[in-house]
Amino acid sequence: MPSENREVLLDVKNLCVDFGSRRHPFHAVSDVSFQIFRGETFGLVGESGSGKTTIGRSIIRIHPAASGEVWFQGKRISGKISRELDREVTRKIQMIFQDPMASLNERAKVDYIVSEGLYAQGARLPEEERKARVAKALSDVGLLPEFASRFPHEFSGGQRQRIGIARALILDPDFIVADEPISALDVSIRAQVLNLMSQLQRERGLTYLFIAHDLSVMRFICDRIAVIYKGRLQELAGAEQLFAHPFHPYTRALLSAIPQPDPVSEKQKKLVVYDPSCHGYDDSNPPLWEELEPGHFVRGSRRELDGYRAQL
Amino acid sequence: MSSYRSHKEKTLLEQVERALTPEEESALFTPAGYDFREAEKGGYSNYSYWQSTFRAFFKNRVAVFLLLVMAALLLFTVVQPYLPGQRDPNLIYDNPLNGLPLRNQQPNSDFWFGTNSIGQDLWARIWAGTRTSLFIGFVVAGVEALLGILAGMLWGYVRRVEFLFTELYNILDNLPQTLVLVLFSLILKPSIQTMVLAMCMTGWIQMARFVRNQIVILRDRDYNLASRCLGTSTWRILFKNLLPYLVSVIMLRVALAIPAAIGNEVFITYIGLGLPLEIPSLGNLLNEGRLLMTAPPLRYQLIFPTVVLAVITISFYIIGNAFADAADPKNHV
Amino acid sequence: MTETDIILSVQDLDVKFDLRGRTLHAIRGVSLDVYRGESLAIVGESGSGKSVFTKSFMGLLDQNGSVTGGHILYGGQDLAGYASEKQWLTIRGREIAMVLQDPMTSLNPLKTIGRQIEEAVVLHQGLKGDAARRAVLATLSDVGIDDPEHRYGQYPHEFSGGMRQRVVIAIAVACRPKILICDEPTTALDVTIQAQILDLVKALQKKYDLTTIYITHDLGVVANVADRIAVMYAGDIVELGRCEEVFYDPRHPYTWALLSSLPQLGVKGEPLYSIAGTPPNLFHEVKGDAFAPRNPQALKIDFVARPPYFEVSPTHKARTWLLDPRAPKVEPPEHIRQLREQGVKFRAQ
Numbered sequence: 001m002p003s004e005n006r007e008v009l010l011d012v013k014n015l016c017v018d019f020g021s022r023r024h025p026f027h028a029v030s031d032v033s034f035q036i037f038r039g040e041t042f043g044l045v046g047e048s049g050s051g052k053t054t055i056g057r058s059i060i061r062i063h064p065a066a067s068g069e070v071w072f073q074g075k076r077i078s079g080k081i082s083r084e085l086d087r088e089v090t091r092k093i094q095m096i097f098q099d100p101m102a103s104l105n106e107r108a109k110v111d112y113i114v115s116e117g118l119y120a121q122g123a124r125l126p127e128e129e130r131k132a133r134v135a136k137a138l139s140d141v142g143l144l145p146e147f148a149s150r151f152p153h154e155f156s157g158g159q160r161q162r163i164g165i166a167r168a169l170i171l172d173p174d175f176i177v178a179d180e181p182i183s184a185l186d187v188s189i190r191a192q193v194l195n196l197m198s199q200l201q202r203e204r205g206l207t208y209l210f211i212a213h214d215l216s217v218m219r220f221i222c223d224r225i226a227v228i229y230k231g232r233l234q235e236l237a238g239a240e241q242l243f244a245h246p247f248h249p250y251t252r253a254l255l256s257a258i259p260q261p262d263p264v265s266e267k268q269k270k271l272v273v274y275d276p277s278c279h280g281y282d283d284s285n286p287p288l289w290e291e292l293e294p295g296h297f298v299r300g301s302r303r304e305l306d307g308y309r310a311q312l
Numbered sequence: 313m314s315s316y317r318s319h320k321e322k323t324l325l326e327q328v329e330r331a332l333t334p335e336e337e338s339a340l341f342t343p344a345g346y347d348f349r350e351a352e353k354g355g356y357s358n359y360s361y362w363q364s365t366f367r368a369f370f371k372n373r374v375a376v377f378l379l380l381v382m383a384a385l386l387l388f389t390v391v392q393p394y395l396p397g398q399r400d401p402n403l404i405y406d407n408p409l410n411g412l413p414l415r416n417q418q419p420n421s422d423f424w425f426g427t428n429s430i431g432q433d434l435w436a437r438i439w440a441g442t443r444t445s446l447f448i449g450f451v452v453a454g455v456e457a458l459l460g461i462l463a464g465m466l467w468g469y470v471r472r473v474e475f476l477f478t479e480l481y482n483i484l485d486n487l488p489q490t491l492v493l494v495l496f497s498l499i500l501k502p503s504i505q506t507m508v509l510a511m512c513m514t515g516w517i518q519m520a521r522f523v524r525n526q527i528v529i530l531r532d533r534d535y536n537l538a539s540r541c542l543g544t545s546t547w548r549i550l551f552k553n554l555l556p557y558l559v560s561v562i563m564l565r566v567a568l569a570i571p572a573a574i575g576n577e578v579f580i581t582y583i584g585l586g587l588p589l590e591i592p593s594l595g596n597l598l599n600e601g602r603l604l605m606t607a608p609p610l611r612y613q614l615i616f617p618t619v620v621l622a623v624i625t626i627s628f629y630i631i632g633n634a635f636a637d638a639a640d641p642k643n644h645v
Numbered sequence: 646m647t648e649t650d651i652i653l654s655v656q657d658l659d660v661k662f663d664l665r666g667r668t669l670h671a672i673r674g675v676s677l678d679v680y681r682g683e684s685l686a687i688v689g690e691s692g693s694g695k696s697v698f699t700k701s702f703m704g705l706l707d708q709n710g711s712v713t714g715g716h717i718l719y720g721g722q723d724l725a726g727y728a729s730e731k732q733w734l735t736i737r738g739r740e741i742a743m744v745l746q747d748p749m750t751s752l753n754p755l756k757t758i759g760r761q762i763e764e765a766v767v768l769h770q771g772l773k774g775d776a777a778r779r780a781v782l783a784t785l786s787d788v789g790i791d792d793p794e795h796r797y798g799q800y801p802h803e804f805s806g807g808m809r810q811r812v813v814i815a816i817a818v819a820c821r822p823k824i825l826i827c828d829e830p831t832t833a834l835d836v837t838i839q840a841q842i843l844d845l846v847k848a849l850q851k852k853y854d855l856t857t858i859y860i861t862h863d864l865g866v867v868a869n870v871a872d873r874i875a876v877m878y879a880g881d882i883v884e885l886g887r888c889e890e891v892f893y894d895p896r897h898p899y900t901w902a903l904l905s906s907l908p909q910l911g912v913k914g915e916p917l918y919s920i921a922g923t924p925p926n927l928f929h930e931v932k933g934d935a936f937a938p939r940n941p942q943a944l945k946i947d948f949v950a951r952p953p954y955f956e957v958s959p960t961h962k963a964r965t966w967l968l969d970p971r972a973p974k975v976e977p978p979e980h981i982r983q984l985r986e987q988g989v990k991f992r993a994q
Binding site for chain 1: 839865909920924984
């Protein structure tokens with residue numbers, strides 16, 4: 001599908017996020033730019049500390065951006081915004097968290113947890129309607145409506161993650177930032193959550209930003225994938241493109257690390273290790289960001305990019 | 313769990329109990345049908361936080377015993393004036409024979425705790441004193457808790473007022489509480505209100521700091537971030553997400569604040585700035601008793617209030633600690 | 646493999662926990678032989694009892710848990726009867742060492758890592774002073790930590806997650822154990838680091854002649870490192886076999902479900918195979934096959950009687966009624982059949 005015809009839902013422009021004191025800031029995210037189209041699942045993959053979670057949190061405005069902008073449905077949502085826009089964006093952009101054990105309030109019933117978002121939206125809902133919406137949200141995620149009167153600790157990890165999804169869904173958002181939603185789950189339960197997310201996307205036309213450190217899952221669920229290392233994007237391509245022709249050495253390292261359920265090939269596998277100094281960036285040889293084939297962007301030095309082009 | 317499955321199990325089990333014919337046996341090897349709702353029902357845990365807390369608390373026999381003792385004591389102090397045959401604590405009782413005040417009478421069948429040096433009934437005074445002291449203790453602990461929790465929550469959670477509270481804490485923490493108590497007692501007329509006011513002035517900041525420390529630990533946890541993403545207001549987050557986790561630790565501090573307040577009152581009385589004698593309190597009683605300590609036959613005037621104070625202090629201390637331990641989820645087994 | 650090759654033999658082990666007044670039957674009559682020098686993987690979901698199982702052979706069960714039946718035979722002793730700390734201290738570290746999931750909580754944040762490794766070296770290798778320090782530096786390079794001299798004096802918080810796990814492995818290996826148990830050693834780590842840590846353990850296994858037991862819920866990880874695989878569900882081993890046998894020819898529906906739900910086998914656009922529901926509550930006695938309620942291919946007898954082990958080959962057995970000669974022929978799901986074809990190719994080589 002040609003990208004020009006599709007609506008840009010989220011536009012991140014030159015985003016920089018810093019942590020720490022003003023004098024010695026730690027640059028968690030440096031100059032990251034990408035667009036997400038309506039209805040797609042955009043994957044953001046990198047190791048811990050690469051800045052991917054920070055990007056997600058900046059989009060949902062938990063972390064302020066040091067510089068750069070985030071635009072949503074044609075309006076700027078980073079920095080100071082009006083209260084109306086704030087409320088609108090809160091409803092339309094929601095987040096799913098990584099750890100199902102920590103992301104639910106242990107002392108509140110599932111009923112309250114799932115309907116929490118409704119309280120902030122202003123209009124006081126009558127009790128029956130609130131209960132009905134909670135019951136619908138729970139059954140949408142495959143849980144029994146009677147679970148509303150129980151506490152989170154009575155449920156397993158997979159069920160808790162689904163409660164978290166119900167909590168996000170009850171507001172009927174357009175865009176969901178999924179911050180490693182399955183990393184803390186057992187492999188057999190991951191499938192439940194992934195299937196649920198795909199199903200919800202089809203039914204409701206949701207758009208996802210899927211953040212993870214595991215490429216094998218990304219291939220299954222994402223349309224396009226961006227690879228991030230130490231706060232900078234290294235490669236951005238469609239999922240199949242990325243797996244078919246990975247150019248950047250870091251992407252190759254990530255791909256070789258994916259464990260395959262095939263003992264014979266696994267035991268003979270040679271792991272690719274990424275060494276950042278292999279690029280040899282300096283003032284005379286700066287890193288560039290170029291489109292090598294339609295929709296496939298890579299970061300590299302002039303020499304490297306020419307080398308990749310030659311491979312095509 | 314009555315369900316399609318357990319019904320199926322029952323019929324199947326009945327089949328197996330009897331000896332199986334070959335046809336029945338092979339019938340068992342046919343597909344059973346699949347209901348995903350049954351699958352969803354597995355893994356239910358019966359853990360309830362408060363139930364486990366109370367269970368753990370009641371395992372501690374000493375704490376339960378002392379809780380009963382305190383309850384009995386409280387009940388008695390409230391009921392005592394309405395019982396028949398009780399005397400006024402401030403009246404001086406004269407010997408009907410010679411008209412002289414019945415001073416320093418040893419405990420006897422008429423005056424169960426004896427009389428004090430001016431002829432007042434010590435039994436009545438002790439209970440009146442216990443009432444006053446407990447009242448002061450509860451009020452001070454309650455006000456400290458209220459102010460302290462509110463302040464602590466704001467201090468810990470709202471970044472904009474954090475600086476203000478920290479500075480306030482630095483100032484108040486350095487003021488010796490003794491000094492404040494003394495000043496208040498000197499400036500205002502000594503009375504229960506003055507005492508309560510003086511103690512509350514400085515006490516709340518410690519509770520606030522404690523609450524703030526707990527909030528700082530909790531505020532960046534995922535579930536609070538999730539609430540912020542949902543647009544939940546600060547007050548709702550404070551009361552629904554954070555306060556429930558603090559209940560157990562707050563209870564401990566409140567339980568310890570009560571004897572602390574009573575102890576402060578005793579101290580103030582010792583340095584001469586306590587309540588007037590018309591308002592009996594454990595402080596007054598202890599002070600009077602202290603003066604007579606050297607005379608062995610009169611020691612009962614010190615021993616009775618001491619025992620009451622000791623029972624109150626030890627009980628609250630042990631109950632408070634036992635409850636805090638019981639409320640810690642790590643002890644819920 | 647002959648009898649003399651068995652280093653640890655677990656027979657009919659039963660472990661129970663007292664929880665809030667009720668009894669949780671966590672391990673239900675499990676038998677397993679571990680061979681010297683092999684790499685055994687125990688695979689299962691959370692709550693299957695895999696961690697409890699290995700903790701029972703080191704005396705690391707929680708206060709409210711106890712071995713209520715069966716034997717754990719190691720070095721001529723029955724560990725199931727060990728009750729005092731003194732007895733367990735002869736086993737822990739010295740004979741059996743464990744690497745746990747979270748390296749940050751496994752290390753003492755107040756001591757330098759050099760000191761922590763040195764403690765193990767001094768205690769278990771009997772070296773002192775300079776000799777001990779040199780042994781520590783050698784161990785640090787063994788586990789792939791660069792610049793050991795400098796790293797010796799650093800604290801755990803100065804290391805990244807993967808490096809900390811290497812330190813924990815160094816401490817475990819410094820004890821020179823016979824058996825190394827790795828309890829989900831890479832679950833908390835990124836996928837690139839995960840691969841490196843697994844390679845590291847494999848190398849150390851060869852170098853120090855260890856027997857390793859991996860506990861994990863991720864079958865992908867296991868394909869790389871394991872010689873044999875035991876699949877656990879609800880406190881029982883449901884399938885046991887060599888790595889190739891379990892991957893290319895699995896027989897138990899739970900193993901089928903685990904393998905099918907791997908995203909690596911997923912096809913975009915189609916739902917991933919997933920197992921509905923959650924493992925059963927082990928407070929109640931389990932009648933029949935514990936996996937039956939979640940098994941779309943369950944037979945009626947699965948709800949009634951617990952299946953015995955059926956042998957598929959001398960090294961491969963599974964506890965499922967589907968292998969009973971009276972059972973109907975059930976085809977495993979699509980993905981498993983694909984893996985089976987790969988297996989046929991492999992066997993043909």
